[in-house]
Amino acid sequence: MNVQIIADSACDLSKSSYDDYNIEMVSLTVHLDDNDFEDGKTISAKTVYDAMRDGKKPKTSQVSPQAFRNTFLKYAEKNQPTVYFSFSSELSGTYQSAKLMETEVKEQYPDWELRIVDTKCASLGYGLVVLRAAQLSQEGASLENIVEIGSYHAEHMEHIFTVDDLEYLYRGGRVSKTAAVVGTMLKIKPLLHVDNGKLIPLEKIRGSKKVLKRMLDLMDERGMSLSSQPIGISHGDDIDQANQLASLIKERFGTENIHIEMVGSSIGAHSGPGTIALFFLNDEYK
Structure with a gap:
């Protein structure tokens, strides 16, 4: 069983990249016109930029703990080794939300292998880290090898x-x-x-x-x-x-x-x- 790679929408990869490399994506939230949207799923970047050009001020919030819980449970139930590479913890609370849900889910599935890596990266710099990890996963690399090389790419x-x-x-x-x-x-x-x-x-x-x-x-x-x-x-x-x-x-x-x-x-x-x-x-x- 290959290692499952999870990323959040701040990695700015396209849907085709997620699909081609079997990357699970969890969305940050975009607040615009009194509505909440899932980044990369229910709102496009183009829509946000057009709104900003019109003088609107969209806001964002981290991936919700519930989104992480649901995603983690999906792989914990299959006992599939999983690595979540996160958006920089210095720019979002998303990493902390993931760590919170890691503790909760592993109480229920203590033998499930999950690693959470704070990339300290953003946008496509983060995306390149995720892509390299996903390539390694498709090649059958171990969880520890993926974490090691992914962390190296993030650091550099x-x-x-x-x-x-x-x-x-x-x-x-x-x-x-x-x-x-x-x-x-x-x-x-x-x-x-x-x-x-x-x-x-x-x-x-x-x-x-x-x-x-x-x-x-x-x-x-x-x-x-x-x-x-x-x-x-x-x-x-x-x-x-x-x-x-x-x-x-x-x-x-x-x-x-x-x-x-x-x-x-x-x-x-x-x-x-x-x-x-x-x-x-x-x-x-x-």
Whole structure:
């Protein structure tokens, strides 16, 4: 029996990826127009971005404990070894909800093998970790091997991203109101990264054309074996810029395996339309 891989919707993988690799996905909740939606299931990222462009302010909440309980029980009852790779605990309470339900379900099924891994990753950086784990599962790898290699990928996953409008980061408490207003007026594009699961401002670049070049420079400085590892690009409803970044990566590093996805509702509600994010390993691919 192969190891079952579980992820949450903040990994920003497409439905085809979940289906192709037999990944069980649990949804964060998106609150919009006084309604609650399941991210990736009952609401699309495009709907959220259009609402934000219209001035609406969607909110999100973690995966519910009940959703985890129902999902865990499905595999506990079959005694199928399972690994849940979670969205960064520094950005959501989802990991804590999973740990709570792990304790409850294992009281009923003490022999069931479940591992919960806090990836400290987000968006498609998290998604690449999940995909590697799912590939290993399909190859028949053991639970411990999947946890080991998945954790390695999570530890060494770089996240470099920029946003189109600093206002969305201000709403999320990432920048001050003054910085948001001045930055917008001066057409300053912030570069951010993820450090130990937290979003950290990295640099400020004036002019959008310079941003993609600087992202590639950082990729060159931090990455390893860039021509042979899978690279992730996620975008806030801006496929043209995502494709442009992919072309620049292929031209500069000779990379062929580039995975492009839209930033999903749960993360996009905080980063906003026009976000561009780049993900790669800073160590050898395993």
